[in-house]
Amino acid sequence: MRFAAVVAAAIAGAALVTLGAQSGKPELSVVLTSPLGRTGISGPVRIVARVTQEKEATLSPVQFFVDGKLLGEDKDGPPYAIEWVDDNPFEKRELVVQVADSRGNTAKDTVELKPIEVVDSTSVASVLLEATVTDNRGRPINNLKAEDFEVFEDDEPQKLDLASPDTIPATYTLLVDSSQSMSRRMDFVRDAAKALPERLRPQDQVIVVPFTTKLGSVTGPTQDRETIASAITSIHSTGGTAILNSLAAVAQQIRSVPGRHIIVLITDGYDENSNLAYEKSLDDIKGTQATVYVVGVAGTAGISMKGEDLLKRLAKETGGQAFFPSREFQLSDINGLIASDVQQRYVLTYTPSNQVQDGSWRTITLKTSNPDYGIKVRPGYFSPAPPPVKPQLDLIIRDTNKQFIDVSADDLVVVEDGVEQSIEVFSESLTPVSLMMVLDSSGSMKKDATQVIEAAKSFVDALPKKDKLALMTFADKVDLAHDLTTLREWTMQAIVKYQTVGGTALWDALVESITHLKKAEGQRAVVVLTDGRDENNAGNAAGSTHTFDDVLKAIKGNADTRIYTIGLGPNVDRPKLEKVAEDSGGESYFPAEVGALAAEYRRILENLRRRYTISYTSTNFRRDGAWRKVEIKSKRDGIVIESKGGYFGPKEK
Numbered sequence: 001m002r003f004a005a006v007v008a009a010a011i012a013g014a015a016l017v018t019l020g021a022q023s024g025k026p027e028l029s030v031v032l033t034s035p036l037g038r039t040g041i042s043g044p045v046r047i048v049a050r051v052t053q054e055k056e057a058t059l060s061p062v063q064f065f066v067d068g069k070l071l072g073e074d075k076d077g078p079p080y081a082i083e084w085v086d087d088n089p090f091e092k093r094e095l096v097v098q099v100a101d102s103r104g105n106t107a108k109d110t111v112e113l114k115p116i117e118v119v120d121s122t123s124v125a126s127v128l129l130e131a132t133v134t135d136n137r138g139r140p141i142n143n144l145k146a147e148d149f150e151v152f153e154d155d156e157p158q159k160l161d162l163a164s165p166d167t168i169p170a171t172y173t174l175l176v177d178s179s180q181s182m183s184r185r186m187d188f189v190r191d192a193a194k195a196l197p198e199r200l201r202p203q204d205q206v207i208v209v210p211f212t213t214k215l216g217s218v219t220g221p222t223q224d225r226e227t228i229a230s231a232i233t234s235i236h237s238t239g240g241t242a243i244l245n246s247l248a249a250v251a252q253q254i255r256s257v258p259g260r261h262i263i264v265l266i267t268d269g270y271d272e273n274s275n276l277a278y279e280k281s282l283d284d285i286k287g288t289q290a291t292v293y294v295v296g297v298a299g300t301a302g303i304s305m306k307g308e309d310l311l312k313r314l315a316k317e318t319g320g321q322a323f324f325p326s327r328e329f330q331l332s333d334i335n336g337l338i339a340s341d342v343q344q345r346y347v348l349t350y351t352p353s354n355q356v357q358d359g360s361w362r363t364i365t366l367k368t369s370n371p372d373y374g375i376k377v378r379p380g381y382f383s384p385a386p387p388p389v390k391p392q393l394d395l396i397i398r399d400t401n402k403q404f405i406d407v408s409a410d411d412l413v414v415v416e417d418g419v420e421q422s423i424e425v426f427s428e429s430l431t432p433v434s435l436m437m438v439l440d441s442s443g444s445m446k447k448d449a450t451q452v453i454e455a456a457k458s459f460v461d462a463l464p465k466k467d468k469l470a471l472m473t474f475a476d477k478v479d480l481a482h483d484l485t486t487l488r489e490w491t492m493q494a495i496v497k498y499q500t501v502g503g504t505a506l507w508d509a510l511v512e513s514i515t516h517l518k519k520a521e522g523q524r525a526v527v528v529l530t531d532g533r534d535e536n537n538a539g540n541a542a543g544s545t546h547t548f549d550d551v552l553k554a555i556k557g558n559a560d561t562r563i564y565t566i567g568l569g570p571n572v573d574r575p576k577l578e579k580v581a582e583d584s585g586g587e588s589y590f591p592a593e594v595g596a597l598a599a600e601y602r603r604i605l606e607n608l609r610r611r612y613t614i615s616y617t618s619t620n621f622r623r624d625g626a627w628r629k630v631e632i633k634s635k636r637d638g639i640v641i642e643s644k645g646g647y648f649g650p651k652e653k
Contacts, residue, residue: 028053028105030062032097033224034231038089038116038257039173039207044217047071048081048227049097049109057101065096079230083217089116116257126161127153128289129348130260130319131366131377140344141373151350152365158350168347169203170260171221172196173290175250176232177267177297178210179241185268185297186237192266192295192325192334193232197225199339208232211246212239213273243267244274244281247292247314251284261290262342265314268297269307278310285318286361287382293338294322319378352383359385359621389618389650391416394429394523394562394585394611395632396642404610407639415631416618416646425615433467433608434484434520436513437491439498440530441473443537446500448568448594452529453498455594459527459601460491464609470516471495474509475502476537484520503537506530507544507551510580514554514561523611524561525586527604529597530577531568548576555584559648562586564604568594585644618649625651 034048047064061073062080074080086093092115098108129151133141146163174193182189197206207220208231219231247265254261263285274281285292294311308324315322323334354362363380399405409426437456445452463469468484471494481494510528517524535543555563563584565577568591581588587607589600620628630646 027103028057028099028101028107030097030099030107030109031224032095032109032111033227034220034222035095035113035218036111036205036223037221038086038113039218039221039254043085043215044083045086046081046217046219046231047084047095047097048079048219048222048224048230049099050224050226051078051080051099051107053101054103057103057105059102060100062097062099065094065098067094068096079227079234081219081230086113091115126349126351127364127381128260129350129364129366129377130291130342130345131348131375132345133368134374134376136372136374138374142344144346144368148369149346149348150367151348152367153350153352153354153362155363155365156353158353160348160350162347162349164347165345168260169201169205170262170342171205171207171254171257172200172262172264173207173209173250173254174228174232175246175263175265175267176208176210176235177212177241177243177265178216178235178237179212179239179270180237181241181270182268182297183237186235189266189297190232190235192297193235193264194229196264196335196338197228199335209246209250210235211242213242213245215246215249240273241267241271242273242275243269243271243310244276244278246274248276248281248284251281251288251290254290255288261288262320262338263290263292264295264338265292265311266295266297267311269311271307271310278313282314282317283382285314286378286380289378289381290318291320291342291378292318293320295334296322296324298324298326317379319376354383357384357386359383386621386623389621389623390424390615391618391628391630391647392425392613392615393630393632393643393647394613396607396611397634398640398642399638400640402640404606405639407612407634407636409614411635411639412614412641413633413635414614414616415633416620417628419619421616421619423614423616425613427613429523429611429613431522431613432464433523433525434470434517435463435467435524435608436470436472436517436526438472438474438509438513438526438528439495440475440504440506440528440532441498441500441502442475442504442530442532442543443501444504444532444571448531449498449500451594451597453495455597455601456495456498456529457492458598459605460488460495462602462605463488468520472509472513472516473498474505475500476543477505478509478512480512480516503543504530504532504535505543505545506532506534507542507546507548509544510551510563511546511554514551514558514563517561518558523608524558525608526561526563526584527566527601528563529566529568530572532571533573551580552583555580559644564607565589566591566597566600566604568597585642620649623650623652625649 029052031050033050061075063073064071064082072082093113095111100106146160149163151158176193205221206228209218210216292315294315296311312322360383366375366377397407409423414421470484471481471491473479482490513526563580563586565581565588567577578588591600626649628646628649632641
C-alpha cells in the first residue's frame with residue numbers, strides 16, 4: 001500500500017544512527033546527531049557530533065570522515081560540527097566521527113545516509129490529507145471514524161483508503177530569516193526557533209535552515225535537542241532577504257523526501273531580493289503537500305502590511321496558521337499551538353479516481369457527518385506531471401567550407417516548435433556506432449570490383465574497434481554476409497568473397513538494413529555504395545519488391561538510423577539518394593570515379609566521429625507521438641549545423 005510505504009520510509013529515516021555504548025557511564029563516547037538522513041536540500045550541510053568525556057581527560061581534535069576520507073577536524077570545543085556539501089544525494093554516503101582522549105580512550109560513531117530514491121509512477125499515487133476538526137467552540141473533535149468523512153476531488157466523490165488520528169512522524173523544517181533586517185530581534189528569533197522542538201514528539205525530526213538571499217548551512221534531520229539548539233544559536237544576521245526564493249528552494253528539494261512535512265517560517269516579512277512570483281513559490285510548496293506555519297517577527301522596521309498579508313496567505317493556502325507575537329512570553333503559546341495543530345489532526349488518504357498525469361491543480365473538499373463541525377484542510381494538490389520528454393539529437397557542426405570546428409553549448413540556441421529550450425547536455429558523441437556496410441554487387445560493378453574491395457577494406461581498418469559492424473551485399477536479392485560484430489576478420493573475409501552479378505535491388509537493401517539495425521543500441525548508421533538505379537538485370541523493371549516510398553517510411557519509423565549514400569559514377573539516381581541521406585540525418589557522396597571511393601569513405605568516418613549530442617527537457621510534455629520540429633541555430637556567424645530537424649514525441653502506452 002502506498003501509504004504504508006510512506007510511513008515506513010519516514011520511520012526508517014528517523015532510525016539511521018548507530019549509537020555508542022548505552023550501558024553504564026562511558027569514559028569517552030561520541031554520537032553523530034545530525035544529519036540522520038537526507039534532507040533533499042542542496043548546499044552546505046552541518047555534520048554535528050556530541051562528545052561525552054571525563055572532565056580530567058583532554059580531547060584530541062574531533063575528526064569527521066565521509067566515505068573514509070577525512071573531511072576535517074573541530075578543535076574548538078562543543079558544539080562539534082563541520083560543514084560538508086552533499087553534492088549527490090542519490091548515492092549512499094557513510095559519515096564517521098572519531099575522537100581520542102589523553103588517557104588513550106577512543107570512540108567513534110557512524111551514520112549511513114541512504115540515497116534519495118526517485119520512483120517513476122505510472123499512476124497518481126495516494127493523496128494524503130491532514131485535517132483538523134473542531135466543534136462550534138473551537139475544541140478538537142477526536143473520535144471520528146472513516147465513515148464520518150466524505151472527500152471530493154473536483155466535486156467528484158472519492159473512496160477513502162484510510163482515516164485515523166495522526167500517528168505519522170513529521171519532519172519540521174525551521175526556515176529562519178537571518179537577514180540584516182532581523183538583527184535587532186535576533187535573540188527573539190532564536191528563542192522562537194528553540195522553543196518549538198520542546199513541544200514535538202519523540203518520533204518527529206527537525207531540519208534547521210537559515211536563509212538570507214539564499215539558503216544557508218543546513219542542520220539535520222535530527223532528533224537531538226542540543227544539536228537543534230546549537231544550530232539555532234549559530235545563526236547570525238547578515239545580508240538581504242529572499243523569502244519566496246528560499247521557500248521555493250526548500251520545497252523543490254524536500255519533495256523527494258517521503259513523509260509529512262511541516263515548514264515553520266520565522267521572518268519579518270520583508271522580501272526585497274526574491275525574483276520569483278508569489279504564485280510560483282506557492283505552487284512549489286503545494287507540490288510537496290507541506291503545511292506552512294508562519295511566525296512573523298517585527299524586525300528593525302516592524303512588519304509591513306504587505307508582508308503580513310503575504311505571510312497570512314501563505315499559511316492559509318497550505319493549511320497552516322500565521323502568528324505575529326510581540327513579546328517573548330507569547331512564544332510558548334504559539335509553539336504549543338503549532339505542535340497541537342499538527343498532532344491533533346486526522347490523517348486521511350485516498351487514491352484519486354482521476355489517474356491522468358497532467359500536472360493540474362485539483363480542488364479537495366472534505367465534509368463530516370456533522371455539518372456544524374469546522375474543518376481545516378489544504379484546499380487541493382497538483383497531480384503529478386507526466387514523465388519528462390528528453391529528446392537526444394545528434395549534430396554535425398561545420399563551417400561554410402564544410403570543415404569541422406569546435407563549439408560549446410553557449411554558442412547554440414535550440415527551438416522546438418517555435419519554443420526555445422534549455423540545453424542540459426552538450427558533448428561530443430562518444431557512443432559506439434552499430435553500422436551496416438552495404439555493397440552493391442550487381443553486374444555493373446564488375447569493372448570496379450578490385451578497387452571496391454580495397455576501398456571497403458580500408459574503411460573497415462579505420463573503423464574504431466568499439467563500433468559494431470555488419471556487412472550486406474545486394475544484386476537481384478539481398479544477402480546478409482554477417483551480423484553485427486567487433487570481429488573485423490569476419491568482415492574482411494566476406495569482402496574478399498565479393499562477387500558481381502545480376503540486377504540492383506537497392507530499395508530492398510535499404511529497407512532490410514534499416515530494419516535489421518532497429519534493435520541495436522546506441523548510434524546506428526548505414527553506409528551504402530551503389531553505381532546504379534533500382535532495376536532488374538535487364539534494366540526494364542524495378543529490382544526490388546519494396547518501393548522508394550517504403551524506404552522513406554522505414555527511415556521515418558527508425559528516426560535514429562542515419563544513412564550515408566555513395567553514388568558511384570554517372571548512372572545513379574542522385575535526387576533519391578540525396579533524399580534518403582537528408583531524411584535520415586546522414587550525407588550523400590557522388591565520386592565521379594572509383595579511385596575517389598576511399599576518400600569518400602574517410603569523409604564518412606570523420607562524419608561519424610565528429611558528431612555532437614544535445615539533450616534537453618522538452619517544454620511539451622504531451623505524449624501524442626507527433627513530429628516535433630527542432631531548429632538548432634548558432635549564435636556565431638559562419639557555422640552550419642546539420643541535424644535530423646526534429647523527433648517524434650513519445651506515445652502513451
